[in-house]
């Protein structure tokens with residue numbers, strides 16, 4: 001199951017996209033179809049109260065259009081909360097391109113996509129996500145200035161993955177601090193699911209701190225990159241949830257935390273990079289708390305990447321991305337405190353904090 005399963009299929013087909021947008025509070029959704037290049041893209045702008053909607057472009061071979069719409073709606077909403085809780089001046093948006101990420105795409109394809117992004121006149125700013133990299137952003141930038149994550153030689157902030165991984169590492173350490181009283185990861189059994197861009201940088205930090213690292217991936221090449229570099233234990237992707245571990249770190253796709261997997265999981269902490277880890281925020285956030293597992297909310301601890309893009313968009317010194325990402329440690333502890341005090345899930349505590357910032361600014365904007 002992946003993140004597209006998060007909104008029930010019937011929810012969109014029976015009630016319609018406008019009803020879903022109303023329920024999820026989206027501002028706009030735009031579609032682009034280009035016969036020449038074969039581009040089929042959707043941009044969702046969730047909320048622009050705090051600033052332009054920034055979010056990456058995901059290329060995925062969705063099994064149908066409804067799945068692509070579901071994914072873009074959920075991912076863009078997540079971006080709103082991610083930027084809000086990180087204290088940066090950005091709203092939430094996301095784009096998906098319906099295509100097999102393994103099939104190479106030419107310059108014309110990406111420039112046509114750049115024109116689509118440009119047509120939103122800055123309401124949406126794109127960047128990389130699963131299936132895209134700095135290379136694609138370079139082509140996109142030929143048609144629009146509303147793009148972040150450009151290569152460093154173009155003055156961009158480059159690949160956001162190392163910063164994302166660092167934030168996840170800090171969030172994980174904060175969770176371990178709350179669990180054991182010390183934030184040391186030495187000797188902790190940590191399973192990283194997904195050895196892609198973020199997973200590989202995260203594993204580097206975990207190994208450096210002498211954690212016992214286990215890794216699962218469906219991509220043999222990515223797995224080999226890690227096993228050729230580090231002494232790690234390889235776990236079959238189908239066995240991930242039954243492994244004896246201290247920390248589960250989802251760094252692949254979303255919705256891996258559902259009724260079945262949570263029942264199986266044997267860990268003290270969940271802290272990973274994947275977006276939308278909870279299949280159902282309310283039900284599964286609560287289920288994890290009741291099981292006594294400490295969950296570091298995804299959109300809080302994986303915000304390093306959007307923070308990195310923010311420095312590029314706002315034209316502020318790149319070193320600020322390190323400073324802003326460092327705050328994830330204390331903020332994660334703060335969220336754990338709020339959740340314990342209010343007797344709510346850590347996910348809910350993080351959502352409420354993000355929402356309160358958006359509501360404050362929205363209220364002020366109605367007066368200005």
Ligand code: NAD
Nearest residue numbers: 160161164194195196197198217218219252273274275305
């Ligand atoms: P990536 O595509 O580089 O890596 C994902 C990895 O997960 C791949 O190696 C893939 O083979 C593996 N994978 C997919 N399904 C799997 C499964 N069922 N079991 C095991 N492995 C599986 O993506 P990434 O950039 O590393 O991002 C990882 C996650 O973090 C995504 O959910 C992404 O949205 C999220 N995220 C990334 C960033 C960033 O800066 N790259 C920022 C925030 C959030």
